[in-house]
Amino acid sequence: MKKPPVKSINTxxxxxxxxxxxxxxxxxxxxxxxxxxxxxxxxVKYQGGxxxxxxxxxxxxxxxxxxxxxxxxxxxxGQSKSFIDGARIAKLTQNEIQLSSAKVDLTEFIRRExxxxxxxxxxxxxxxxxxxxxxVRSSDLYLAPLDREIRVVGVDISFKAxxxxxxxxxLGRGPIxxxxxxxSNVASLAHGSGVVxxxxxxxxxxxxxPADLADLIEDLAGRERNALIxxxxxxxxxxxxxxxxxxxxxxxxxxxxxxxxxxxxxxMEPDEGAEVLRDLDDDHRESIFxxxxxxxSRQLRKLVEFDETLAGGIMTSHMxxxxxxxxxxxxxxxxxxxxxxxxxxxxxxxxxxxxxxxxIQIIELIAAKPSATLSSLMGPPYPTSVNLNTRLDEVIxxxxxxxxxSIIVVDEKNKPVGRILADDLVDAxxxxxxTQGFAQGxxxx
Amino acid sequence: MAxxxxxxxxxxxxxxxxxxxxxxxxxxxxxxxxxxxxxxxVLGAEYGYQLLWVLVASMLALIVLHDLAARIxxxxxxxxxxxxxxxxxxxxxxxxxxxxxxANVGTMTAEFAxxxxxxxxxxxxxxxxxxxxxxxxxxxxxxxxFSTVEKVFFIISAGFIAYIIAGFMAGPDWGAAARxxxxxxIPFTQEAIFIATATIGTTLAPWGLAFIQSYAVDKRxxxxxxxxxxxxxxxxxxxxxxxxxxxVVTCAATLNKQGIQINDAxxxxxxxxxxxxxxxxxxxxxxxxxxxxxxxSILPLSTAYSVSDLTGRPAALDDSPKEAPxxxxxxxxxxxxxxxxxxxxxxxxxxxxxxxxxxxxILLLPLLIYMYGIAKDERLMGEFVATRTMKTIxxxxxxxxxxxISCMLWFTIN
Numbered sequence: 001m002k003k004p005p006v007k008s009i010n011t012x013x014x015x016x017x018x019x020x021x022x023x024x025x026x027x028x029x030x031x032x033x034x035x036x037x038x039x040x041x042x043x044v045k046y047q048g049g050x051x052x053x054x055x056x057x058x059x060x061x062x063x064x065x066x067x068x069x070x071x072x073x074x075x076x077x078g079q080s081k082s083f084i085d086g087a088r089i090a091k092l093t094q095n096e097i098q099l100s101s102a103k104v105d106l107t108e109f110i111r112r113e114x115x116x117x118x119x120x121x122x123x124x125x126x127x128x129x130x131x132x133x134x135x136v137r138s139s140d141l142y143l144a145p146l147d148r149e150i151r152v153v154g155v156d157i158s159f160k161a162x163x164x165x166x167x168x169x170x171l172g173r174g175p176i177x178x179x180x181x182x183x184s185n186v187a188s189l190a191h192g193s194g195v196v197x198x199x200x201x202x203x204x205x206x207x208x209x210p211a212d213l214a215d216l217i218e219d220l221a222g223r224e225r226n227a228l229i230x231x232x233x234x235x236x237x238x239x240x241x242x243x244x245x246x247x248x249x250x251x252x253x254x255x256x257x258x259x260x261x262x263x264x265x266x267x268m269e270p271d272e273g274a275e276v277l278r279d280l281d282d283d284h285r286e287s288i289f290x291x292x293x294x295x296x297s298r299q300l301r302k303l304v305e306f307d308e309t310l311a312g313g314i315m316t317s318h319m320x321x322x323x324x325x326x327x328x329x330x331x332x333x334x335x336x337x338x339x340x341x342x343x344x345x346x347x348x349x350x351x352x353x354x355x356x357x358x359x360i361q362i363i364e365l366i367a368a369k370p371s372a373t374l375s376s377l378m379g380p381p382y383p384t385s386v387n388l389n390t391r392l393d394e395v396i397x398x399x400x401x402x403x404x405x406s407i408i409v410v411d412e413k414n415k416p417v418g419r420i421l422a423d424d425l426v427d428a429x430x431x432x433x434x435t436q437g438f439a440q441g442x443x444x445x
Numbered sequence: 446m447a448x449x450x451x452x453x454x455x456x457x458x459x460x461x462x463x464x465x466x467x468x469x470x471x472x473x474x475x476x477x478x479x480x481x482x483x484x485x486x487v488l489g490a491e492y493g494y495q496l497l498w499v500l501v502a503s504m505l506a507l508i509v510l511h512d513l514a515a516r517i518x519x520x521x522x523x524x525x526x527x528x529x530x531x532x533x534x535x536x537x538x539x540x541x542x543x544x545x546x547x548a549n550v551g552t553m554t555a556e557f558a559x560x561x562x563x564x565x566x567x568x569x570x571x572x573x574x575x576x577x578x579x580x581x582x583x584x585x586x587x588x589x590x591f592s593t594v595e596k597v598f599f600i601i602s603a604g605f606i607a608y609i610i611a612g613f614m615a616g617p618d619w620g621a622a623a624r625x626x627x628x629x630x631i632p633f634t635q636e637a638i639f640i641a642t643a644t645i646g647t648t649l650a651p652w653g654l655a656f657i658q659s660y661a662v663d664k665r666x667x668x669x670x671x672x673x674x675x676x677x678x679x680x681x682x683x684x685x686x687x688x689x690x691x692x693v694v695t696c697a698a699t700l701n702k703q704g705i706q707i708n709d710a711x712x713x714x715x716x717x718x719x720x721x722x723x724x725x726x727x728x729x730x731x732x733x734x735x736x737x738x739x740x741x742s743i744l745p746l747s748t749a750y751s752v753s754d755l756t757g758r759p760a761a762l763d764d765s766p767k768e769a770p771x772x773x774x775x776x777x778x779x780x781x782x783x784x785x786x787x788x789x790x791x792x793x794x795x796x797x798x799x800x801x802x803x804x805x806x807i808l809l810l811p812l813l814i815y816m817y818g819i820a821k822d823e824r825l826m827g828e829f830v831a832t833r834t835m836k837t838i839x840x841x842x843x844x845x846x847x848x849x850i851s852c853m854l855w856f857t858i859n
Contacts (some may be wrong), residue, residue, distance in 0.1 A: 037535070094773065124531045124538075126757075128521075137527065137757025159756045165535040218665070219759070436778040 604735020
């Protein structure tokens with residue numbers, strides 16, 4: 001688990017989400033906060049003051065707004081629960097809710113896409129504290145008028161607010177403003193059917209390191225977990241997935257749609273993606289392949305088939321292939337184009353038949369004349385290459401002997417099909433030693 | 446992992462089970478704490494083999510409920526108290542947690558009483574054994590990693606084998622034992638009903654249910670592990686039943702036959718000496734120490750999980766004190782208060798133990814009802830939501846436990 005935030009949550013949040021103004025910084029809003037936990041059970045009255053019933057829940061609509069507006073109330077009238085449209089609310093105070101008319105249509109509540117119930121779905125449920133980097137529970141939620149609507153503006157995660165709620169009467173309802181966090185700074189994972197789309201909390205999540213994000217994902221279950229994944233930028237989500245434990249990841253993918261799984265796996269490094277797919281059962285893997293771009297799935301299918309203790313199973317198929325007749329300038333342009341991938345250390349050179357000739361380091365390319373052909377740069381030391389079926393221990397020997405940062409994997413026709421980088425080797429070794437430690441550990445029991 | 450050439454498929458299956466194993470085994474066995482052993486001893490000493498079926502029924506309920514609690518933990522990744530807070534609100538959560546904490550302090554005191562009694566059988570003063578046990582338990586749980594703690598728990602559990610050996614040494618009447626298991630009869634007296642309900646009560650402990658769920662969460666088991674986890678829960682509960690069976694059988698074959706009355710497990714050990722050979726006393730005492738140590742490690746841990754859970758900041762064994770101060774504070778307080786209670790001369794121990802038993806009984810019923818509510822909540826349990834058959838089984842258990850608890854409370858108050 002992560003350490004609690006040192007700085008006040010609002011200062012950190014401001015830095016994360018930029019300069020945009022937070023609702024809670026406005027004095028008039030801070031002074032008009034209404035506690036949702038305290039509001040539940042309070043009377044809902046007609047314009048004249050006649051009581052309709054008691055409040056059961058508050059329905060909010062999630063949209064592009066940072067602060068979701070109240071779209072309706074669920075009120076217990078007699079023995080049944082009715083829905084009252086949010087537009088009817090004239091006045092909402094901590095003690096009661098007054099409607100703007102003397103008569104309203106009471107309808108049955110039906111969950112709509114993109115709506116959630118504050119008491120049933122959010123209060124006491126898990127939310128992600130983006131700044132503390134951990135999963136916490138919301139102790140209370142706060143409503144306030146903002147932009148002509150009543151909106152959720154704040155959330156309290158303190159234990160103090162939680163304990164306050166067990167007291168009866170007005171004592172249990174008053175907000176403690178210093179503990180209230182601006183709603184736009186938390187990633188609420190509770191939702192009816194749609195996903196909470198707070199642009200600012202998404203931006204805040206985007207600032208996290210993939211490994212921290214992976215920890216957060218592992219702390220969550222089911223609905224909340226999927227909601228978090230849906231909320232993330234796919235590239236970031238894919239990075240986080242790479243950091244997750246194998247079995248956690250398997251479980252996660254089972255909960256996601258094949259389409260979303262395909263999208264995420266396509267964005268992972270090919271060798272990592274293949275490793276994930278390899279562990280899935282055949283039907284599930286096939287359903288994910290069906291949702292992928294043909295070119296991506298073709299590449300991954302090939303990788304999946306390799307045994308993960310052989311060179312083919314640990315290599316990444318990402319590499320930049322150039323022909324010996326290409327110029328230095330075009331090779332450099334290719335490198336620039338793919339700079340986001342971790343493969344920008346050089347290019348692989350092949351002959352007209354596609355057979356491996358050399359690997360040219362980026363430093364050699366920079367030092368050479370842009371108009372020179374790649375063939376003029378070729379020469380010893382030639383790169384180390386191994387066959388697709390080379391065993392892991394032999395690959396390690398090759399690495400140890402050559403002290404290079406990578407090895408090129410070739411097929412039976414000496415065509416380059418992938419590379420093994422030092423980190424792929426570390427991954428492969430880590431998963432082998434896991435197994436060994438595991439076996440030893442269980443032997444001791 | 447499956448394609449590593451160094452492991453045969455069979456070895457992989459065993460290794461996978463060993464990796465999942467723990468929650469069911471440890472939570473199950475820890476229900477056989479000194480209070481449990483005392484109850485089983487009295488059951489055997491007073492009624493011979495006749496009430497063995499009560500033990501079997503409790504064991505079946507234990508299997509069902511531990512299976513459910515562990516599954517809830519794996520599927521929701523939340524502890525019991527946190528889920529109660531989420532589903533039933535702040536008051537239910539706080540009340541459950543409060544009752545659980547009080548009951549756990551009392552139960553922890555009972556564990557230390559067991560350690561003190563067992564130590565005295567070997568001639569050690571309680572002023573030595575109790576502080577040593579308190580420090581040893583805290584050191585074990587707080588200073589080690591999850592996997593080390595788990596292994597030590599398994600080793601401590603081996604102490605229970607002592608009861609099985611003692612059972613065989615006592616030379617029981619196996620035919621009578623089989624009849625006691627298979628034919629449910631009960632003398633309709635206050636004492637008999639009391640001891641029968643106490644047997645159910647000590648087997649199905651609220652802290653055990655809360656513990657198995659938190660433990661499954663902390664162990665980060667996934668839905669894939671559920672099948673193996675079920676094997677673990679069955680193994681743990683069956684072993685719990687088997688050990689209880691041997692305690693009853695030992696006492697039935699010796700104390701009951703000779704008409705000796707006992708008040709607790711240490712009495713039983715002393716009384717066994719002339720009847721089942723000199724080693725029987727030592728075996729019973731060793732079993733008692735193991736039982737007390739295991740439960741004394743788990744009670745403060747279970748409480749610490751629950752408190753962290755209530756506050757909404759789930760903690761794990763592998764967190765440092767700096768990361769989870771509340772978790773460590775709770776652990777320390779529960780252990781400290783209970784150790785002091787047992788050492789203060791003239792502390793009202795009997796009252797504490799009786800109140801604890803009542804509190805545990807009262808707490809069990811709402812806890813089971815909450816668990817039932819969670820089990821049938823599709824939004825929480827997803828594809829693992831309880832089937833109609835399972836719901837019926839849960840309701841039957843709740844009804845039986847409810848009746849038993851009402852009877853016990855009635856007798857305790859009168």
